[in-house]
Amino acid sequence: MKKIFYSLLFCPGLLFAQEVDQAAIAKIRKEGMENSKVKEIAHQLTDVSGPRLTNSPGFQRAAEWSVSELKKWGLQNSRIEDWGEFGKGWQVEKSYLAMTKPYYMPFIAIPKAWTSGTKGPITGEVVVVNIQNEEDLKKYADGKLTGKIVLVKGNADTDPSFKPDAVRYTTEDLDKMTNSQPFGQSNFTPEQAERMRTMRSFRSRVDSTMKAQNISLELAGRSGKHGTFFTSNGASYKGDAPLAGPAFEMAPEHAGLVARLIESGIPVTLEAESKTSFFDKKLTTGNVIAEIPGADPKLKDEVVMLGGHLDSWHSATGATDNAAGCTVMLEAVRILQASGLKPKRTIRIALWSGEEQGLHGSRAYVKNTFGDPQSIKLLPAHEKLSAYYNIDNGTGRIRGIYLQGNEGPRAIFEKWLAPFSDIIDHPTVTSRNTGGTDHQSFDALGLPGFQFIQDGIEYGSRTHHTNMDTYERLVMDDLKQMAVVVAAFVYNTAQLDQKIPRKDLPKAKTAAGVGR
């Protein structure tokens, strides 16, 4: 059955025969361009909800608002769907860091996620540790840092920015992507990806050394520039993880000031206060799910999905990572409803939780709904999903789509992109993979899961996991464009004579194979 299906799909004439419903696309465009709600939706998800770590009050606000709004728009089965145990919720309730000697200077900083607070204001002299390699690490293995305020010296890039923070793909960039192999997993350049891997591995080694020392306060300002800094967690979110001591991420310039003073023999005293709260399975950890039921009796039990992760990091309001994606997906289903279209297949939106800690929400959803990606034991719904579309590369407009090595739908997608050549400059379909987000959960079970190619704008330089990922970073015209294109892709998928072509099923991972 499956084999026959595939071979039919690779016979292009069959699919090419089906023309896009241009009247429907025109309605989608009109609604999306003339009655756009992206500003209002983005404002709710960012400003009103706040930072959205899974199982935090901010995530709960965003999830509850989304469920309620989806209901208002007339979607069915709008709900928060629990998928199991996430771990601890966490939020910041006080954050203050300043130098008090040799002179006063307030610092730009925030507690790292899942670290504990300082239990009131603390003050003390700073010790700088400069750990560049395993040798350096050994020096600090003897407990000499116990009870100290420790600054871990960083290597942030402090060169002037002769390249723009914001970029869009050129025609040449996109042509290169079209012709590239499917196995680039990253959204970053190979150099960026390598730098990030090295940095993460280094951080992890240093962090465990610090933790072993029971220091009083850990400080680091490792990357970012001009008041922007990048941050994530300083301890594990897992329910059984031990409590970690207080730790701040800070602007590299302020970390640099402290380090240079101490290197010059000038003692530095800091004062700090952090208060953080933990939520143990009290709040919201599930995915937001809602549906536009299919109108065709024969096709309505088949499903087209669209989604993005609703959770964010904590130092800002996660505007481009990933309120942008959720705004686009919410707006896409709003457009479909408002346009009065009656899609044949069921359309299901999912706003995922726990993405930042390992695609937890989407992985659990796929496992519970479609089958086990380890054993490749499939559930009946596996056969019924046509495709999943994801947005999670920031605020930049759609320039095309990644096929994830699945050449089957190339001609279809090219046809669907073509009518948008006025709002998609040089529409591009690439065989490439792109990684790091929720479409991978579907791809891992042989389901057609796609991420769109988006202009980078300031994602790599200023917004991805930074304290400056705020509402200001959203380019509303780009969000509008994305919502229209996604709504069209979703609608076209719902109307297509066939489901979207699939890759071969992945092989089951044997017990021995897992973890290799």
Place this chain on the structure above:
Amino acid sequence: MKKIFYSLLFCPGLLFAQEVDQAAIAKIRKEGMENSKVKEIAHQLTDVSGPRLTNSPGFQRAAEWSVSELKKWGLQNSRIEDWGEFGKGWQVEKSYLAMTKPYYMPFIAIPKAWTSGTKGPITGEVVVVNIQNEEDLKKYADGKLTGKIVLVKGNADTDPSFKPDAVRYTTEDLDKMTNSQPFGQSNFTPEQAERMRTMRSFRSRVDSTMKAQNISLELAGRSGKHGTFFTSNGASYKGDAPLAGPAFEMAPEHAGLVARLIESGIPVTLEAESKTSFFDKKLTTGNVIAEIPGADPKLKDEVVMLGGHLDSWHSATGATDNAAGCTVMLEAVRILQASGLKPKRTIRIALWSGEEQGLHGSRAYVKNTFGDPQSIKLLPAHEKLSAYYNIDNGTGRIRGIYLQGNEGPRAIFEKWLAPFSDIIDHPTVTSRNTGGTDHQSFDALGLPGFQFIQDGIEYGSRTHHTNMDTYERLVMDDLKQMAVVVAAFVYNTAQLDQKIPRKDLPKAKTAAGVGR
């Protein structure tokens, strides 16, 4: 006498006859490039001294260190030279601002200069005032803001940065400058200058309205991006100025968050604490002055001056505005001393105070030393100054020099720049004025005062009067280059057969003319 002198100077042969002492220039280059101390000097002025508002402890640290260092290098008469009454010194001793409702978010902020503190932590709901024009201003003239925490809504540019923060002049830019008229007074593009003028005038109107209301705390986040914000004073530094209430400048993104929440009908509560100290004529307000005495008995009572302002704003360590200029000038005299050269004329360095509040240090020095720029009543030293060279346009390397409308020295400066064509790309002499800093104090009395053309780097976008004007922003190679070029210019001026040609004396300003 003066007329004869001028006509001689305009006969090019006379001056062209004097060749540059290439052996001396080679010594200067060697010392400046191989034994550079710019890193150490800049570290002392920025990191170690801290923010340097005139009459603050930071200014005092920087001035005392400079005097002591100049002595160590063997300069004579190294001292802080008082010039009269500046006004109040001021520094920040605590700065904390955060949103506590609807959720917690720490804000990037600092008290505006010369504002008073909050007298302990305060908390309260925020009122947003949106004052765009005189009509809006009138709405708030009735005392309804008394006792409130007020956010003045801004209009910061929040577009993505598709242009680089850092720039250098292209050959085309410099050619345009060469051919431009002398009367561009600004260091900024006409658009930037116009924007700044409009913004300042608007701020001043809004500020006086706020002050009249006796509000509890004033907040504004008017310009900057990505964690960088621009700030200056929120009250007058003058000794008899009344105390102003507490006011913070903050990141526009955080101001935007508060404003958008309130516009959506969601009450916002902030907590804030600021502590500021005033110093009334207790600390240091003078200029740092030191000399390398001239070695030629006939010329040693003639003087070549070089300088830059030592004071800064308070939200960072004033690295590019203007520790950079002071570093270059200190390094230039260090190079001259270390090279063992014996300049004929006396070389005098001046690091000015009070520049940011109106070129006070240099104006007072010129008036006390050379004559009154109002009455054009000259003192004997007026005849003895050959030239004054200034650096105050950030960290960017020298690309040439502004003649300030004084065409007399064009051929001389072109000759002096020529041997540096390997480190000055497309050396440029422009007739143009450039404004806003201390060479103007000399120019106002008909004395040859020059500012060098410098690459902008991040001066306009990220550093000039910002919270991110830190040591990281300094480009050490550019500081080195500047110190070598300045040392050469100063040495050449000291050795020149004649003094540097002058413009005609300005006309005395009649009482009626003043203030027009």
